[in-house]
Amino acid sequence: MSKRVRLGVNIDHVATIRNARGVSYPDPMRAAIVALDAGADGVTAHLREDRRHISDADIARLAEMLRERGKPLNLEMAVTSEMLDIALHHKPHAVCLVPERREERTTEGGLDVAHGHNWIAPFVQKLKDNGSRVSLFIGANPLQIEAASRTGAEVIELHTGGFCDAAREGQAENAHQELKALQAAATQAASLGLEVHAGHGIDYDTVAPIAAIPQVAELNIGHFLIGEAIFRGLADAVGEMRRRIDAVRPPS
Numbered sequence: 679m680s681k682r683v684r685l686g687v688n689i690d691h692v693a694t695i696r697n698a699r700g701v702s703y704p705d706p707m708r709a710a711i712v713a714l715d716a717g718a719d720g721v722t723a724h725l726r727e728d729r730r731h732i733s734d735a736d737i738a739r740l741a742e743m744l745r746e747r748g749k750p751l752n753l754e755m756a757v758t759s760e761m762l763d764i765a766l767h768h769k770p771h772a773v774c775l776v777p778e779r780r781e782e783r784t785t786e787g788g789l790d791v792a793h794g795h796n797w798i799a800p801f802v803q804k805l806k807d808n809g810s811r812v813s814l815f816i817g818a819n820p821l822q823i824e825a826a827s828r829t830g831a832e833v834i835e836l837h838t839g840g841f842c843d844a845a846r847e848g849q850a851e852n853a854h855q856e857l858k859a860l861q862a863a864a865t866q867a868a869s870l871g872l873e874v875h876a877g878h879g880i881d882y883d884t885v886a887p888i889a890a891i892p893q894v895a896e897l898n899i900g901h902f903l904i905g906e907a908i909f910r911g912l913a914d915a916v917g918e919m920r921r922r923i924d925a926v927r928p929p930s
């Protein structure tokens with residue numbers, strides 16, 4: 679099995695709570711620092727077109743703090759020229775391109791790279807030329823993986839929402855099929871030279887089978903950890919996730 683799996687903590691929903699009141703707290707920056715101190719390898723934030731949680735100012739502050747600490751910022755964003763300008767300005771360590779619809783509650787599916795190749799590939803190139811590692815958030819679909827490799831992206835992030843939802847709802851056969859698809863996708867992606875990340879909907883119960891996929895190098899986890907932090911504190915919630923990942927992929 680390959681080496682230790684990196685953990686990126688997504689702090690979007692700290693900003694969701696802050697924005698519910700329109701005040702300056704809780705501060706996603708503070709959450710990012712606590713997560714790093716508790717064992718996160720990096721911080722993930724999604725700047726949405728409607729700015730429903732993370733703001734432009736948050737990205738500026740996070741980028742600066744993480745640069746000073748030598749830790750990666752993974753900026754999730756839609757494939758739009760507005761977001762491209764922001765990413766080119768802040769030069770995050772990583773950019774994860776995601777599909778975005780205003781009416782969705784969260785990122786509901788993967789990018790359609792197979793049909794959007796001519797539009798996505800130039801974005802990938804500009805971001806790479808600017809020094810960011812580019813990842814494409816896609817479903818476990820062979821056509822999408824093959825198309826992703828042709829864009830020049832170095833990384834794919836597999837959408838784990840289908841597996842996590844099925845597992846949580848006790849749909850054992852469905853969860854089994856979803857996990858098999860993720861395993862096959864990770865194998866295919868690695869054979870094409872892509873680094874494999876995974877994320878969406880992961881909790882303490884679903885993290886082990888995903889982290890056990892040998893090609894998975896990074897997990898990005900948000901909603902569950904921020905929710906769990908209400909009951910046990912963010913440092914403890916992140917520390918427990920770190921332990922569960924390390925239990926299946928021990929640091930070598």
Ligand code: PXP
Nearest residue numbers: 785815877878879898899900901
């Ligand atoms: N990875 C990507 C690309 C996402 O869009 C999200 C949700 O913002 C996540 C990971 C984290 O998902 P969750 O908040 O369900 O853990």
